[in-house]
Amino acid sequence: MKYLALAFxxxxxxxxxxxxxxxxxxxxxxxxxxxxAISAALAxxxxxxxxxxxxxxxxxxxxxxxxxxxxxxxAMSAQYxxxxx
Amino acid sequence: MRPMTLLTGLLLAAPALVAQGTAPAGAPxxxxxxxxxxxxxxxLELPQILQRARNAGIPDSSVRGMIDAMRRRGLxxxxxxxxxxxxxxxxxxxxxxxNFGSFVRAQVESGVRGQELAARIRxxxxxxxxxxxxxxxxGRPAGAGRPAGAGRPxGAGRPAGAGRPxGAGRPAGAGARPAGAGRPDSTARPKAPATPxxxxx
Numbered sequence: 001m002k003y004l005a006l007a008f009x010x011x012x013x014x015x016x017x018x019x020x021x022x023x024x025x026x027x028x029x030x031x032x033x034x035x036x037a038i039s040a041a042l043a044x045x046x047x048x049x050x051x052x053x054x055x056x057x058x059x060x061x062x063x064x065x066x067x068x069x070x071x072x073x074x075a076m077s078a079q080y081x082x083x084x085x
Numbered sequence: 086m087r088p089m090t091l092l093t094g095l096l097l098a099a100p101a102l103v104a105q106g107t108a109p110a111g112a113p114x115x116x117x118x119x120x121x122x123x124x125x126x127x128x129l130e131l132p133q134i135l136q137r138a139r140n141a142g143i144p145d146s147s148v149r150g151m152i153d154a155m156r157r158r159g160l161x162x163x164x165x166x167x168x169x170x171x172x173x174x175x176x177x178x179x180x181x182x183x184n185f186g187s188f189v190r191a192q193v194e195s196g197v198r199g200q201e202l203a204a205r206i207r208x209x210x211x212x213x214x215x216x217x218x219x220x221x222x223x224g225r226p227a228g229a230g231r232p233a234g235a236g237r238p239x240g241a242g243r244p245a246g247a248g249r250p251x252g253a254g255r256p257a258g259a260g261a262r263p264a265g266a267g268r269p270d271s272t273a274r275p276k277a278p279a280t281p282x283x284x285x286x
């Protein structure tokens with residue numbers, strides 16, 4: 001049992017889990033996470049915007065609203081810009 | 086001998102097996118992105134361009150004011166981008182931050198959209214002495230913009246009073262051509278019969 005716990009800690013540290021606290025991860029807004037997911041999916045499949053948007057539960061207008069919302073907030077814009085770099 | 090034969094067979098067959106295994110996943114995409122796909126890709130740049138505006142020192146209130154105007158009028162993000170980008174570039178090139186967004190607001194409030202908005206942006210860029218925007222003929226390709234945060238830092242301009250000192254210009258009359266120093270008559274352009282005034286002195 002002791003070895004199992006030790007192994008778990010080693011794996012967690014190797015994956016970077018020990019460095020990133022849950023608070024730091026949760027500060028990234030859900031809107032930013034969604035927009036970045038769409039951006040990454042479109043970068044992989046540039047010709048499938050319709051299906052990417054649908055898979056993320058968005059319409060074209062919904063995406064515009066999301067992007068305007070992010071753009072209006074300086075913190076979210078900074079997170080998004082860092083994520084797109 | 087038998088293991089050698091097996092090994093040789095495996096080595097010969099390996100490239101074919103690898104190709105067979107990866108072909109469906111690695112096959113080139115046959116679908117070309119449509120105009121709608123490109124518009125979505127372009128729209129995704131909106132927050133970055135507005136972040137660039139903030140990095141250029143434009144107050145957040147001005148940025149938000151412009152966004153509000155565009156949202157109220159229902160301007161699609163990809164249509165907003167060229168206009169916003171022009172305003173940001175102007176500030177980055179030294180235009181007053183106080184005027185940021187005035188052109189975009191005026192156009193958006195008057196209901197200009199689509200091709201007409203694009204044409205007005207092109208005209209405004211020419212009027213301001215700016216080059217063609219991204220995606221325009223002769224302009225940079227889409228996605229080739231300056232990265233966010235790469236603008237000139239605040240206060241990095243030329244210090245006040247660092248210009249040319251007073252009276253350091255060319256002395257009066259130093260650029261004047263001396264009399265008779267023009268082109269010799271033999272090399273002058275032939276005189277047109279109908280327009281004698283075209284000959285240089």
